[in-house]
Amino acid sequence: MxxxxxxxxxxxxxxxxxxxxxxxxxxxxxxxxxxxxxxxxxxxxxxxxxxxxxxxxxxxxxxxxxxxxxxxxxxxxxxxxxxxxxxxxxxxxxxxxxxxxxxxxxxxxxxxxxxxxxxxxxxxxxxxxxxxxxxxxxxxxxxxxxxxxxxxxxxxxxxxxxxxxxxxxxxxxxxxxxxxxxxxxxxxxxxxxxxxxxxxxxxARKIDKAETRIDWNLPAELVHDRIRGLAPAPGAWCEVEIGGRTERLKLLGSTRAEGKGAPGEILDERLTIGCATGAVRLTSVQRAGGKAIGADEFLRGAKLGKGARLT
Incomplete structure (x- = not known):
């Protein structure tokens, strides 16, 4: 029955x-x-x-x-x-x-x-x-x-x-x-x-807003796990200066990558970012008021290059 x-x-x-x-x-x-x-x-x-x-x-x-x-x-x-x-x-x-x-x-x-x-x-x-x-x-x-x-x-x-x-x-x-x-x-x-x-x-406590901002002074594996664990909601984020203005950038996808640089530094044209140790490559991001886009499209629109910083 x-x-x-x-x-x-x-x-x-x-x-x-x-x-x-x-x-x-x-x-x-x-x-x-x-x-x-x-x-x-x-x-x-x-x-x-x-x-x-x-x-x-x-x-x-x-x-x-x-x-x-x-x-x-x-x-x-x-x-x-x-x-x-x-x-x-x-x-x-x-x-x-x-x-x-x-x-x-x-x-x-x-x-x-x-x-x-x-x-x-x-x-x-x-x-x-x-x-x-x-x-x-x-x-x-x-x-x-x-x-x-x-x-x-x-x-x-x-x-x-x-x-x-x-x-x-x-x-x-x-x-x-x-x-x-x-x-x-x-x-x-x-x-x-x-x-x-x-x-x-x-x-598994509820996600606190204070956890969502990425700290690039952490090792790459921790940054990567934080980004993907918070994607798509509420979304990890950082700040970046574009055209003289500071914008919030939501980080929706990443992968571990080769590279070494200052924490938050853009290391190449593929949006690889330096961490305390190692690096992560951002694969999907979202500007305020925009849609999720890939790294190439973001870099073209933001006109950011090697050496720029995410904070």
């Missing part, structure tokens, strides 16, 4: 799993997502989340509570009489009455190899730390932050120049398929649960 599922998610990362669960034949009795947020240049338009838009397309009832701590919301959740809650990047705290509000509990699709990178920004943190491998896990949720037992894992290699945006898309698709497999085993009563190790615990 198909499972009665409550789906809980908000961003684009969650949409693939919602679609996959529905296409697998499970009955999604309700979708929980964060309320519409102000958008547009003036913030006057309320925009529904990607999950809400997909649920509407699928004809599924949507609920957008601002909190799940109250008895009214918790009673409404239990009244859905669901077998399981599937949670992927929902963004709201789930109190114990919600975690225990379905017959089989709540299962989370998490984008790391737990217990490494528990928390809010596991994809970005893995790349920024120089990890060469990550993955998706399906975990049974409990009261602690990403501490529950693991049911399924699929590992993913992080390429040397892979950005967080690219890794996001790979893990999104891997996670959708993994959750469908997990629900099939849960339905059959064969889903294993393995407690997480107490060793190797790390936390």
């Amino acid at each position: 198909p499972l009665r599922v409550i789906f809980m998610g908000t961003p684009d990362f969650s949409v693939a799993t919602l679609r996959a669960v529905a296409e697998a034949g499970h009955e999604v009795v309700a979708v929980y997502t964060q309320p519409p947020r102000p958008a547009g240049r003036r913030g006057l338009e309320l925009t529904s989340s990607p999950v809400q838009r997909e649920a509407k397309r699928l004809g599924i009832v949507v609920r957008v509570p601002v909190s799940l701590k109250g008895e009214v919301e918790q009673s409404a959740f239990r009244a859905l009489d669901a077998d399981v809650a599937v949670v992927v990047a929902y963004g709201l705290l789930l109190p114990l009455p919600i975690l225990e509000g379905t017959r089989l509990g709540a299962y989370n699709g998490h984008a790391s190899l737990l217990p490494r990178w528990r928390g809010a920004a596991p994809i970005q943190r893995a790349i920024m730390a120089g990890d060469r491998e990550t993955g998706m896990m399906v975990m049974k949720m409990e009261a602690g932050l990403d501490t529950g037992p693991v049911a399924m894992t699929e590992k993913v290699t992080i390429g040397a120049d892979m950005t967080s945006g690219e890794l996001h898309d790979v893990l999104r698709d891997v996670g959708a398929k993994l959750m469908v497999r997990a629900l099939a085993d849960l339905e059959a009563g064969t889903l294993p649960l393995v407690p997480q190790s107490g060793e190797g615990v790390t936390y």
Whole structure:
């Protein structure tokens, strides 16, 4: 028998799993997502989340509570009489009455190899730390932050120049398929649960604005990992003087390169930049108000050459 599922998610990362669960034949009795947020240049338009838009397309009832701590919301959740809650990047705290509000509990699709990178920004943190491998896990949720037992894992290699945006898309698709497999085993009563190790615990805290400015006085490997870990959003950045004016330059792609020079110095016509040790070559940048462009196009427009400095 198909499972009665409550789906809980908000961003684009969650949409693939919602679609996959529905296409697998499970009955999604309700979708929980964060309320519409102000958008547009003036913030006057309320925009529904990607999950809400997909649920509407699928004809599924949507609920957008601002909190799940109250008895009214918790009673409404239990009244859905669901077998399981599937949670992927929902963004709201789930109190114990919600975690225990379905017959089989709540299962989370998490984008790391737990217990490494528990928390809010596991994809970005893995790349920024120089990890060469990550993955998706399906975990049974409990009261602690990403501490529950693991049911399924699929590992993913992080390429040397892979950005967080690219890794996001790979893990999104891997996670959708993994959750469908997990629900099939849960339905059959064969889903294993393995407690997480107490060793190797790390936390993926939210990205702080102070982390986004590139410090060229760091070694090249750290600069490269910072740039790709923050791409495309929120985006690493630096400043550069163009035509007598200082501009902010967003850095959206890079690769390790041969070269040696002062930190922040442009070393050649390919936008290779000196670091404390080694160098990185910028492959994609974005000027304020512009679009992402390659190094050649940027250098032609900015009229910068060897010896100019990024700060």
